[in-house]
Amino acid sequence: MQSNRRALALLLIAGLAGPTACGTSTPASKTEGGKVTIKVACQPAKSDPRNRKVWDDDVAAFQKAHPDVTVVSTDQQPCFDPKTFGPKLAGGQVETVFRVPVTNTQDVIAKGQALDISGLTGEIKNFADLSPATMTPYSAGGKVYGIPTSTYSVGLVYNRKLFTQAGLDPNSPPKTWAEVREAAKKIAGIGAGYVGYGEYSGGNTGGWHFNQAIYGRGGEMVTPDGKQAAFNSPEGKAVLQFLKDLRWSDNSMGTKLLVGWESLMQAMGSGKTGMMLGAPDVVPDLVNKFGGQIADYGIAPFPEAKASLSGGEGFMINPKATPEEAKAGLRWIDFYWTTPGQGAFDYERAKTIGNPVGLPNNSLFGDSPSGKKIADLQKQHATLPVENFSPFVEGSAAVPPKLEPPKAQELYAILDVAMSAVLSRKDADLDKLLTDAESKANAVLAKS
Numbered sequence: 001m002q003s004n005r006r007a008l009a010l011l012l013i014a015g016l017a018g019p020t021a022c023g024t025s026t027p028a029s030k031t032e033g034g035k036v037t038i039k040v041a042c043q044p045a046k047s048d049p050r051n052r053k054v055w056d057d058d059v060a061a062f063q064k065a066h067p068d069v070t071v072v073s074t075d076q077q078p079c080f081d082p083k084t085f086g087p088k089l090a091g092g093q094v095e096t097v098f099r100v101p102v103t104n105t106q107d108v109i110a111k112g113q114a115l116d117i118s119g120l121t122g123e124i125k126n127f128a129d130l131s132p133a134t135m136t137p138y139s140a141g142g143k144v145y146g147i148p149t150s151t152y153s154v155g156l157v158y159n160r161k162l163f164t165q166a167g168l169d170p171n172s173p174p175k176t177w178a179e180v181r182e183a184a185k186k187i188a189g190i191g192a193g194y195v196g197y198g199e200y201s202g203g204n205t206g207g208w209h210f211n212q213a214i215y216g217r218g219g220e221m222v223t224p225d226g227k228q229a230a231f232n233s234p235e236g237k238a239v240l241q242f243l244k245d246l247r248w249s250d251n252s253m254g255t256k257l258l259v260g261w262e263s264l265m266q267a268m269g270s271g272k273t274g275m276m277l278g279a280p281d282v283v284p285d286l287v288n289k290f291g292g293q294i295a296d297y298g299i300a301p302f303p304e305a306k307a308s309l310s311g312g313e314g315f316m317i318n319p320k321a322t323p324e325e326a327k328a329g330l331r332w333i334d335f336y337w338t339t340p341g342q343g344a345f346d347y348e349r350a351k352t353i354g355n356p357v358g359l360p361n362n363s364l365f366g367d368s369p370s371g372k373k374i375a376d377l378q379k380q381h382a383t384l385p386v387e388n389f390s391p392f393v394e395g396s397a398a399v400p401p402k403l404e405p406p407k408a409q410e411l412y413a414i415l416d417v418a419m420s421a422v423l424s425r426k427d428a429d430l431d432k433l434l435t436d437a438e439s440k441a442n443a444v445l446a447k448s
Contacts, residue, residue, distance in 0.1 A: 038096040043073035102137040114316035123330035129368035149337040151312030152279040173300035187274035188252035196252035203260035206419030207412025218306035221405040229441035298388040301395030310401030347381040358384030
């Protein structure tokens, strides 16, 4: 689901979007006479000239610092496309430095499609500062196969203005599901057209949010061996019961069935929907794409969180790369993607060109020296109301992250049915919905 949002947005860093450039004859990497040419992913598209210039300027600066390296950029956007990634990877057409979301890393490693960089991690100068949790998806068998560059966890995104209108304290967002329910009723009571709590029902987004909610309640999507569904549980039923209560007992969810990513974002951007589940990158999207006002939004920790759905992206090295090419590729990652104060973390420049600065996105490095420096730079150059996000920052630090299950998209499609039924039918049978979904999910997981 990350691809929908980070549209799943990601990035917290740059917000890259544009036309897709499929296929190229440019080699992934090349070494001649001591000089190295590498191909790197994620150049912003021509339709985003501001961020493209930033990228191109950084490429020039990198090449000046490393005169033996030539960088060839690809501007396919999104730079991870699930429809083309598999074929490109299998055909050896990925870049020297290619992006992989955490949901795909273990599969890439298992198929031998990423280079073992265990002996080269010294090229990332602050490698030791990376959080062990963020490194786990990029490691296997005691070896390192990639470098994480963005990560997120889910919280409760809420409209502070509506909280005030409803007589709620925007500086004290709900901490329990019971408080969420009460806040939703008060917001819906503002008047016609106001919705207390928004939720998805289809397009794989319904199942995706079911995953977020069941993790938060301490439940599981699949068994530890990944071979059977585990969501037909008290926690899974509680997710559906909560939504059923809000929709049919409280009438605090409105009457419009929200399907894909855009529908709920439009509802939140309209200023008439009070709360939704989401990661911090939801906020700039609400403002830049859906007409929301930046000062209106706050983020709180996931209510009663026992875990939080976590995701993110990072970079791996083409297994065909020579040692020289691999080193050059890792130096590029170090230069642009992991060094505080430059590249993706050049917040002074981001502020100057009008990019948002101040979203909580420091879990890559935590309280390490790099993490503290990034946090200081964010505060120094913030363009967003960082105080609105402080509940999330303070409350989410101790919540353990949890990755998506295997066959995530297939499971989400199956659970869309249950989510849609609960939100569209007052007589929906929760036990039957979960049992039917469990049967279908087991059939999918059996093929793993």
